[in-house]
Amino acid sequence: MNRIFSGVQPTGNLHLGNYLGAIRNWVELQDDYDCIFCIVDLHALTLPQDPEGLRGHTREVTAAYLAAGIDPEKCIIFNQSSVPGHSELAWLFACITPLGWLNRMTQFKEKAGKHRENAGLGLYAYPVLMAADILLYKATHVPVGEDQKQHLELSRDIAGAFNRQYETDYFPLPEPQILGEATRVMSLRDGSNKMSKSDPSDYSRINMTDDADTIALKVRRARTDPEPLPDTVDGLEGRPEAANLIGIYAALTRTTRADVVAAFGGKMFSEFKDALATVAVDTLGPIGAEMQRLLAEPGLVDGVLHRGAERAGEIARHHLSEIHRIVGLLRP
Ligand code: TYM
Numbered sequence: 518m519n520r521i522f523s524g525v526q527p528t529g530n531l532h533l534g535n536y537l538g539a540i541r542n543w544v545e546l547q548d549d550y551d552c553i554f555c556i557v558d559l560h561a562l563t564l565p566q567d568p569e570g571l572r573g574h575t576r577e578v579t580a581a582y583l584a585a586g587i588d589p590e591k592c593i594i595f596n597q598s599s600v601p602g603h604s605e606l607a608w609l610f611a612c613i614t615p616l617g618w619l620n621r622m623t624q625f626k627e628k629a630g631k632h633r634e635n636a637g638l639g640l641y642a643y644p645v646l647m648a649a650d651i652l653l654y655k656a657t658h659v660p661v662g663e664d665q666k667q668h669l670e671l672s673r674d675i676a677g678a679f680n681r682q683y684e685t686d687y688f689p690l691p692e693p694q695i696l697g698e699a700t701r702v703m704s705l706r707d708g709s710n711k712m713s714k715s716d717p718s719d720y721s722r723i724n725m726t727d728d729a730d731t732i733a734l735k736v737r738r739a740r741t742d743p744e745p746l747p748d749t750v751d752g753l754e755g756r757p758e759a760a761n762l763i764g765i766y767a768a769l770t771r772t773t774r775a776d777v778v779a780a781f782g783g784k785m786f787s788e789f790k791d792a793l794a795t796v797a798v799d800t801l802g803p804i805g806a807e808m809q810r811l812l813a814e815p816g817l818v819d820g821v822l823h824r825g826a827e828r829a830g831e832i833a834r835h836h837l838s839e840i841h842r843i844v845g846l847l848r849p
Contacts, residue, residue: 708757748782
């Protein structure tokens with residue numbers, strides 16, 4: 518059976534982009550693949566985190582997976598740091614990854630900002646750890662939002678480099694699965710920026726835990742242009758905010774942009790926003806409520822993670838012993 522691996526960083530403010538670009542697609546894939554869903558806490562540490570906050574956000578992402586409908590009986594759900602093999606394989610990959618490949622990573626450039634000399638080695642090596650996450654389980658498919666595409670290409674390159682260097686076909690070349698109408702949800706305040714956990718403005722994103730009033734308010738305040746909605750998809754050209762809201766609506770209602778412009782073309786944004794707020798509340802409201810319920814029972818979430826770590830750890834140990842043999846590490 519083909520295997521899926523994917524993950525979310527526990528850095529707080531889980532949002533609609535994480536849901537539509539990733540988590541919701543996982544729910545749909547879980548019956549057809551052997552799935553491993555991770556809370557990538559080691560990746561979160563590439564930028565400073567408050568220790569108590571990190572623990573809380575790890576539980577929050579776990580609750581989001583469960584509340585969205587990921588079944589812990591079918592899928593493995595665990596946090597990355599509880600399986601030490603991720604760090605170990607990241608080291609082995611670091612030894613075969615040319616600096617030139619990492620220098621091309623746009624996310625590092627964005628996150629390091631102007632003071633690149635002060636950026637941590639972990640932030641730079643981030644995509645190598647991501648390759649290790651995926652390949653430790655020999656995953657064949659990786660469902661993610663569009664922003665992770667470049668990292669996934671690097672994972673394929675690293676798998677290929679390993680296979681060539683050791684003259685083996687041990688690692689599969691993992692395929693990205695970038696699915697749906699909202700693979701890149703943009704900020705509600707600026708249609709040229711991605712919706713992001715780290716945007717200082719809470720009005721830029723709809724959080725998975727926002728209540729109905731907050732969701733409605735954020736949709737109402739979302740930036741738009743003064744024109745009515747276009748009646749063709751081509752009419753969205755040069756109108757990033759309109760394109761974003763229509764893409765979100767299409768994803769939430771499981772239709773297409775073409776369907777949405779056919780229904781709302783020529784209407785004013787105020788009317789469209791009311792409809793958008795309704796579908797956003799209908800989708801996220803029950804998930805947010807279920808997250809709160811699960812988080813009120815920390816034992817439950819921790820139990821899921823504990824069992825997931827055991828199952829993931831078993832696969833990881835088995836693969837690592839094979840990898841040790843391939844690279845020539847002695848296990849006396
Ligand atoms: P992270 O935590 O930034 O995001 C988690 C998932 O949400 C998707 N996403 C979006 N999709 C659409 N629109 C958006 N505005 C948006 N923002 C985020 C991301 O594409 C991602 O799928 N490096 C990864 C975590 C990771 C990982 C992995 C993923 C670590 N190891 C191995 C897959 C496989 C990240 O930072 O995701």
